[in-house]
Amino acid sequence: MDRRLRLAVWKFASCDGCQLSLLDCEDELLAVAEALEIASFPEASSAVAPGPYDLSLVEGSITTAHDAERIREVRRQSRHVVTLGACATAGGIQALRNFASIDELVAAVYPSPGYIETLATSTPIGAHVPVDFELRGCPINKVQLLEVISAFLAGRRPAVAAHSVCIECKRRGTACVMVQGVPCLGPVTHAGCAALCPAYGRGCYGCYGPMESANVTALARRWQALGATPQRFEQALRSFNAAAAGLQRK
Amino acid sequence: MPVGAKAMIVREALQGLFDALVTEGYRTLGPTLREGAIVYDDVRHVSELPAGWTDSQEAGRYQLRRREDAAWFGFNVGPHSWKRFLHPPLELLWSARRSGDSFEITVPAAEAKLALIGVRACELHAIAIQDRVFCAGRYRDDSYQARRTDTFIVAVNCGQAGGTCFCVSMGSGPKAAAGFDLSLTELLGADRATFLVEVGSEAGARMLERIASRPPTEAELAGAQAALERTAARMGRKLDTTHLRELLREQAGHPRWDEAGERCLSCGNCTMVCPTCFCTSVEDHSSLDGAAAGRVRLWDSCFTLDFSYVHGGSVRHSTGARYRHWLAHKLSYWIDQFGTSGCVGCGRCITWCPVGIDITEEAAALRTPGRAKRKEVTHEEP
Numbered sequence: 001m002d003r004r005l006r007l008a009v010w011k012f013a014s015c016d017g018c019q020l021s022l023l024d025c026e027d028e029l030l031a032v033a034e035a036l037e038i039a040s041f042p043e044a045s046s047a048v049a050p051g052p053y054d055l056s057l058v059e060g061s062i063t064t065a066h067d068a069e070r071i072r073e074v075r076r077q078s079r080h081v082v083t084l085g086a087c088a089t090a091g092g093i094q095a096l097r098n099f100a101s102i103d104e105l106v107a108a109v110y111p112s113p114g115y116i117e118t119l120a121t122s123t124p125i126g127a128h129v130p131v132d133f134e135l136r137g138c139p140i141n142k143v144q145l146l147e148v149i150s151a152f153l154a155g156r157r158p159a160v161a162a163h164s165v166c167i168e169c170k171r172r173g174t175a176c177v178m179v180q181g182v183p184c185l186g187p188v189t190h191a192g193c194a195a196l197c198p199a200y201g202r203g204c205y206g207c208y209g210p211m212e213s214a215n216v217t218a219l220a221r222r223w224q225a226l227g228a229t230p231q232r233f234e235q236a237l238r239s240f241n242a243a244a245a246g247l248q249r250k
Numbered sequence: 251m252p253v254g255a256k257a258m259i260v261r262e263a264l265q266g267l268f269d270a271l272v273t274e275g276y277r278t279l280g281p282t283l284r285e286g287a288i289v290y291d292d293v294r295h296v297s298e299l300p301a302g303w304t305d306s307q308e309a310g311r312y313q314l315r316r317r318e319d320a321a322w323f324g325f326n327v328g329p330h331s332w333k334r335f336l337h338p339p340l341e342l343l344w345s346a347r348r349s350g351d352s353f354e355i356t357v358p359a360a361e362a363k364l365a366l367i368g369v370r371a372c373e374l375h376a377i378a379i380q381d382r383v384f385c386a387g388r389y390r391d392d393s394y395q396a397r398r399t400d401t402f403i404v405a406v407n408c409g410q411a412g413g414t415c416f417c418v419s420m421g422s423g424p425k426a427a428a429g430f431d432l433s434l435t436e437l438l439g440a441d442r443a444t445f446l447v448e449v450g451s452e453a454g455a456r457m458l459e460r461i462a463s464r465p466p467t468e469a470e471l472a473g474a475q476a477a478l479e480r481t482a483a484r485m486g487r488k489l490d491t492t493h494l495r496e497l498l499r500e501q502a503g504h505p506r507w508d509e510a511g512e513r514c515l516s517c518g519n520c521t522m523v524c525p526t527c528f529c530t531s532v533e534d535h536s537s538l539d540g541a542a543a544g545r546v547r548l549w550d551s552c553f554t555l556d557f558s559y560v561h562g563g564s565v566r567h568s569t570g571a572r573y574r575h576w577l578a579h580k581l582s583y584w585i586d587q588f589g590t591s592g593c594v595g596c597g598r599c600i601t602w603c604p605v606g607i608d609i610t611e612e613a614a615a616l617r618t619p620g621r622a623k624r625k626e627v628t629h630e631e632p
């Protein structure tokens with residue numbers, strides 16, 4: 001009998017980028033397949049085995065009534081649920097709809113809005129079912145994904161920190177771009193990318209969403225002092241993680 | 251040459267010192283230009299030094315500028331400190347591999363011995379403080395100790411003060427007083443540039459003997475002294491240290507903490523750039539097949555929530571409480587723990603704080619009574 005733990009990968013409203021991060025683990029994919037039975041992963045194979053599953057990796061946000069039902073079924077079938085990426089953990093770029101009128105948006109985009117059945121908001125998986133672990137990023141970092149899977153297999157806590165990007169930036173030895181005049185979202189952004197953008201002279205874009213205690217108001221003042229208009233700051237926040245609770249201004 | 255002896259070398263002779271150190275098996279580290287800043291990295295040739303460059307520093311601001319002369323060490327401390335090398339940001343402590351029913355542990359091999367070139371007075375003090383933290387107590391840090399045992403230190407006396415420097419207040423500069431093998435004072439004469447070299451150890455004396463030197467003139471000694479006095483008189487900041495240790499304890503309920511907490515991003519940059527902050531966390535990793543594992547140590551910061559996480563939550567939940575802990579540890583608890591202040595006045599935490607929070611300003615504000623507020627019960631041990 002196959003004694004491997006059973007893995008399933010699910011997609012909701014998303015671009016597939018996070019699932020692709022798993023397929024992108026070329027060197028480690030065989031080891032993943034040896035350690036886990038990949039029971040259901042439609043992106044990779046059409047052979048889908050029924051549940052229950054030990055570990056479900058979930059990509060994407062909830063944007064339709066049908067998906068809101070489907071995620072409940074996924075939860076029922078799964079011992080552990082880990083959500084992947086900005087869509088599944090914060091609602092994704094599609095959560096920009098949360099700040100506008102859905103009817104107007106649908107009318108602007110589709111020639112026959114009558115065929116569109118959608119919810120007024122895009123919400124993270126955690127708003128619908130209990131989630132065991134959220135892995136952030138747009139897309140997620142494959143090294144962190146492998147860390148989460150290895151930790152799951154070993155029954156230990158994943159080493160994934162919730163502090164600022166700045167801490168990674170300093171460990172890396174980058175000379176802070178913001179102190180040299182370039183607006184950066186690093187101080188309010190969750191670590192995970194190893195501070196990639198500042199290492200190339202760019203400010204952080206906030207792909208990993210809010211860090212554990214994001215002080216958005218204080219950073220807004222700094223951006224303004226650096227010459228960025230309040231609108232520009234607002235736009236910088238209105239991206240992949242726009243709807244994340246930690247980024248809303250008090 | 252005895253310890254304390256002084257000699258003059260022509261500036262180019264410094265290359266001879268680099269070469270001698272490399273021949274002796276040292277990895278030579280020094281200041282160099284990168285990413286618009288002066289950082290510490292591998293430097294083997296004097297041409298890699300930031301000749302003719304300086305920096306202008308203010309709270310939350312750093313900018314490189316051209317100098318009018320071609321000084322090699324005409325700048326102040328930058329975003330890096332020597333902590334990067336002596337107490338690295340990420341260190342593999344050990345790795346393990348399963349073999350049969352047992353497992354084997356491998357400890358990383360010792361690295362090349364380090365020569366630090368261009369260490370400022372405040373940094374010598376910071377290194378001495380970390381030596382005390384890691385090696386003098388009941389629990390010795392073996393890997394730190396190993397790296398420190400053979401370190402060769404070439405200090406540089408500061409010929410100017412930076413905009414955020416306050417070593418004079420902390421009694422840690424600007425003159426390199428102890429803890430070096432050789433120290434340099436750069437003298438930019440009208441016709442030629444020279445270094446006044448001071449011998450700080452026998453190892454330093456042996457190295458100096460390998461390059462051509464001559465005794466200094468009275469005028470040269472006076473010139474070096476005058477430069478140091480100018481530097482001391484032009485500190486960018488100052489910090490009144492009178493009863494500072496008690497002040498921090500007494501003012502645990504001062505409203506300034508909450509107010510600082512509103513400005514502070516809890517990003518942790520100040521602790522990362524601080525040359526004395528020593529905190530780390532430890533992470534265990536394991537491979538997918540469970541056959542290999544490793545333990546790494548990473549720089550950590552008291553500004554993260556995980557840092558003070560105990561069962562049920564973080565002890566220091568508000569940013570104000572975390573800011574207070576950082577300042578109080580640096581300026582007060584540190585003295586209880588290690589018999590010295592945790593701050594050497596290098597100014598890094600001021601310059602590299604993205605929102606320019608200034609330790610000297612915050613400490614000074616505690617001397618002005620704030621509006622009365624219920625004193626919180628704090629059980630914050632260092």
Ligand code: SF4
Nearest residue numbers: 166169176177184186
């Ligand atoms: S560059 Fe950005 S991420 Fe890096 S330390 Fe500066 S503010 Fe933080």
Ligand code: SF4
Nearest residue numbers: 524593594596597599
């Ligand atoms: S507390 Fe600030 S000024 Fe003091 S040693 Fe640390 S970084 Fe330098």
Ligand code: SF4
Nearest residue numbers: 521527528529552579
């Ligand atoms: S607890 Fe003290 S030594 Fe550790 S990071 Fe904070 S201020 Fe630095």
Ligand code: SF4
Nearest residue numbers: 514515517518520603
């Ligand atoms: S004082 Fe400045 S550098 Fe330190 S955590 Fe607060 S905002 Fe970051």
